[in-house]
Amino acid sequence: MNNEYPPQVQNQIAQxxxxxxxxxxxxxxxxxxxxxxxxxxxxxxxxxxxxxxxVIYRAIGGLQIQANKDETIDKLNEKIESLSxxxxxxxxxxxxVSKRFTQLQEQIKQSMGQQQGQGHQAQ
Amino acid sequence: MSQMNEQDARNLLAxxxxxxxxxxxxxxxxxxxxxxxxxxxxxxxxxxxxxxxNDELDTMVPIGAGSYLHAKLTKPDTVVVNIGAGxxxxxxxxNAIKTLNRRKDDLTKTVEQLQSSMNQLTKSIEExxxxxxxxxxxxxxxxxxxxxx
Numbered sequence: 001m002n003n004e005y006p007p008q009v010q011n012q013i014a015q016x017x018x019x020x021x022x023x024x025x026x027x028x029x030x031x032x033x034x035x036x037x038x039x040x041x042x043x044x045x046x047x048x049x050x051x052x053x054x055v056i057y058r059a060i061g062g063l064q065i066q067a068n069k070d071e072t073i074d075k076l077n078e079k080i081e082s083l084s085x086x087x088x089x090x091x092x093x094x095x096x097v098s099k100r101f102t103q104l105q106e107q108i109k110q111s112m113g114q115q116q117g118q119g120h121q122a123q
Numbered sequence: 124m125s126q127m128n129e130q131d132a133r134n135l136l137a138x139x140x141x142x143x144x145x146x147x148x149x150x151x152x153x154x155x156x157x158x159x160x161x162x163x164x165x166x167x168x169x170x171x172x173x174x175x176x177n178d179e180l181d182t183m184v185p186i187g188a189g190s191y192l193h194a195k196l197t198k199p200d201t202v203v204v205n206i207g208a209g210x211x212x213x214x215x216x217x218n219a220i221k222t223l224n225r226r227k228d229d230l231t232k233t234v235e236q237l238q239s240s241m242n243q244l245t246k247s248i249e250e251x252x253x254x255x256x257x258x259x260x261x262x263x264x265x266x267x268x269x270x271x272x
Binding site for chain 1: 203206207208209210211212213
């Protein structure tokens with residue numbers, strides 16, 4: 001169906017589709033990162049409720065290594081902070097992609113409008 | 124309904140496709156959560172089978188490809204439970220059962236919420252399909268329009 005449009009509009013439509021895919025990919029990354037953050041926050045809550053002499057293990061590769069409670073809490077806090085930064089970065093990228101999407105949409109509308117105007121003049 | 128024009132029909136078609144894709148995603152999510160519930164049930168069954176045993180127990184550890192190594196359970200009165208983010212905690216049998224039951228209840232609630240969203244979407248899809256059926260019938264009733272070219 002796109003073949004009915006002039007090359008310039010076809011190019012803009014292809015760009016729009018590419019930007020749409022980028023937006024979908026970013027949304028997916030954000031969802032996964034948020035879910036990891038939520039998992040870490042839940043683990044942190046559960047760890048804080050444990051007594052100090054609780055036996056804790058941390059997964060390192062395929063191994064479970066016995067770990068200290070306070071050290072594990074620190075590591076989880078670091079992980080949550082790093083995931084929060086990642087989410088912020090994805091959100092900024094999403095904003096940029098969204099602006100580019102609106103911009104391309106407007107350009108396509110204008111190009112189509114011009115094409116229709118030329119069509120009417122030709123008739 | 125007969126007032127639906129071609130643009131409305133296109134919009135509805137796009138909405139129909141989007142809803143179908145969302146139902147497919149929800150279906151996959153439900154299956155994933157259901158398999159976590161099954162894992163909890165399996166772990167609970169194992170713990171319940173072993174909870175009366177306090178001495179060392181001969182068992183076998185799977186090493187893959189249907190092969191096992193002989194092993195002894197040195198602490199059958201404790202269970203190491205994963206609490207997420209790569210952290211596991213050693214718990215008494217009773218506490219492990221409580222944790223796993225709570226997790227199973229949470230997952231069951233999640234499945235119910237996902238199921239409810241899926242039902243709503245399925246209903247919306249049916250409504251769109253009904254609108255399409257009405258539209259297609261109204262189009263068939265209309266006499267063909269010639270452009271005069």
